[in-house]
Amino acid sequence: AQKVTQAQTEISVVEKEDVTLDCVYETRDTTYYLFWYKQPPSGELVFLIRRNSFDEQNEISGRYSWNFQKSTSSFNFTITASQVVDSAVYFCALSEPYNQGGKLIFGQGTELSVKP
Amino acid sequence: ETGVTQTPRHLVMGMTNKKSLKCEQHLGHNAMYWYKQSAKKPLELMFVYSLEERVENNSVPSRFSPECPNSSHLFLHLHTLQPEDSALYLCASSQEGNRLRGEQFFGPGTRLTVL
Numbered sequence: 073a074q075k076v077t078q079a080q081t082e083i084s085v086v087e088k089e090d091v092t093l094d095c096v097y098e099t100r101d102t103t104y105y106l107f108w109y110k111q112p113p114s115g116e117l118v119f120l121i122r123r124n125s126f127d128e129q130n131e132i133s134g135r136y137s138w139n140f141q142k143s144t145s146s147f148n149f150t151i152t153a154s155q156v157v158d159s160a161v162y163f164c165a166l167s168e169p170y171n172q173g174g175k176l177i178f179g180q181g182t183e184l185s186v187k188p
Numbered sequence: 189e190t191g192v193t194q195t196p197r198h199l200v201m202g203m204t205n206k207k208s209l210k211c212e213q214h215l216g217h218n219a220m221y222w223y224k225q226s227a228k229k230p231l232e233l234m235f236v237y238s239l240e241e242r243v244e245n246n247s248v249p250s251r252f253s254p255e256c257p258n259s260s261h262l263f264l265h266l267h268t269l270q271p272e273d274s275a276l277y278l279c280a281s282s283q284e285g286n287r288l289r290g291e292q293f294f295g296p297g298t299r300l301t302v303l
Contacts, residue, residue: 107291115276116192117294163231175244176292178231 078179093149095164105167106147112160154186191215192295200301209264211279220262225276269302
């Protein structure tokens with residue numbers, strides 16, 4: 073069965089610190105997608121990134137970067153020089169194969185608090 | 189600006205009331221979803237509609253009744269709810285491909301309180 077674990081329930085940092093959010097997943101499938109979503113206090117989930125299982129290249133987008141390692145089944149998310157606006161709950165998710173429903177399996181989320 | 193809207197944003201209802209949540213997507217997607225997010229719990233998928241046909245129902249109690257009249261609109265009809273149904277209800281949409289579903293885009297949610 074598919075499973076996503078975000079072991080860090082809450083993280084608190086001071087502005088300008090770098091912070092890494094961990095995500096470990098379990099799946100027997102060779103084809104799958106991994107996602108990160110951000111949920112600010114307003115409530116809606118904001119899509120950040122999708123990575124397919126065949127692409128292990130790390131990705132950088134501004135202050136955000138993602139480290140995908142199939143060998144350890146991890147898809148970690150780093151925010152560089154954090155800002156107060158980064159405060160939110162961050163969810164990692166795994167997509168089931170389509171022939172099994174294709175639904176997203178979410179982790180429990182990590183609540184990030186960035187203090188000025 | 190989000191392409192998925194939800195109304196109302198907040199709803200307080202008694203256990204004997206009947207109400208409906210509405211979701212509308214402006215992204216041209218062909219799949220829509222209802223999720224429940226309770227405090228300290230992962231998002232729980234409730235229903236999936238693909239091409240206006242319900243393709244998934246995750247053992248949701250019958251007091252929740254979804255309706256998808258077209259690919260842009262999704263409703264969740266509520267009746268005789270329980271206090272434990274209080275949660276944030278999120279709607280999402282995506283464009284389904286041949287293999288894996290595409291990224292889902294979420295609405296702002298409806299914060300439901302059942303008294």
